[in-house]
Amino acid sequence: MGDYFQTIVDLDATERDAQELGARVLDWLIADGIVAAERTDCVLGGDGYGHAPGPHFTKAVDDPDPVDLWTNGFHVQTGRTVFDSGQGDAGAATCPLCRTEIRLVDEVWEPIESAWGPFEGRFQDWAEDGGEGIVHCPSCARPSGIDRWSWEDDYYACGHLGFTFWGWAELTSDFTREIGRRLGGHRTVLLAGKL
Numbered sequence: 649m650g651d652y653f654q655t656i657v658d659l660d661a662t663e664r665d666a667q668e669l670g671a672r673v674l675d676w677l678i679a680d681g682i683v684a685a686e687r688t689d690c691v692l693g694g695d696g697y698g699h700a701p702g703p704h705f706t707k708a709v710d711d712p713d714p715v716d717l718w719t720n721g722f723h724v725q726t727g728r729t730v731f732d733s734g735q736g737d738a739g740a741a742t743c744p745l746c747r748t749e750i751r752l753v754d755e756v757w758e759p760i761e762s763a764w765g766p767f768e769g770r771f772q773d774w775a776e777d778g779g780e781g782i783v784h785c786p787s788c789a790r791p792s793g794i795d796r797w798s799w800e801d802d803y804y805a806c807g808h809l810g811f812t813f814w815g816w817a818e819l820t821s822d823f824t825r826e827i828g829r830r831l832g833g834h835r836t837v838l839l840a841g842k843l
């Protein structure tokens with residue numbers, strides 16, 4: 649058993665506009681009754697506080713069953729963050745420049761140490777040390793920031809703004825598209841995982 653979550657990450661929000669964009673989406677979710685206005689003790693991330701599902705939360709999900717887990721809140725995360733899918737490992741990474749896919753696990757899903765070499769410490773450099781997290785692609789040898797790489801099944805996403813739903817049924821594609829629209833047409837990815 650674990651606690652399931654889904655995070656919609658805005659790939660285009662900058663350090664400067666993440667706060668305002670996050671507030672804009674939150675205001676819309678509250679106005680539409682998808683989440684409650686008050687913050688309560690209902691999420692696992694951050695400080696544990698988030699917004700519980702609102703009376704019209706089914707606008708966002710396929711499954712109309714009520715979410716009854718205590719960890720059922722909604723949480724907005726801003727600031728440089730490496731979002732990940734919790735348990736498991738990333739299967740592969742794709743170079744933003746040559747589109748070569750680098751396999752990161754073997755056939756029994758064990759991480760391949762040598763394949764991880766170029767990525768070693770890069771997430772930390774980008775997220776915590778404010779660096780660019782430069783990765784030299786093993787295929788084309790060109791450098792690019794780790795925030796520009798894409799990950800199989802969207803296991804990771806680097807961004808400044810993410811919206812996490814704890815314990816909710818699968819979010820509909822209409823709903824995730826609508827969030828992208830309200831973010832000014834920004835590119836988004838949906839991470840799904842559990843702790």
Ligand SMILES: [Zn+2]
Pocket residue numbers: 743744745746747748785786787788789790
């Ligand atoms: Zn490359």
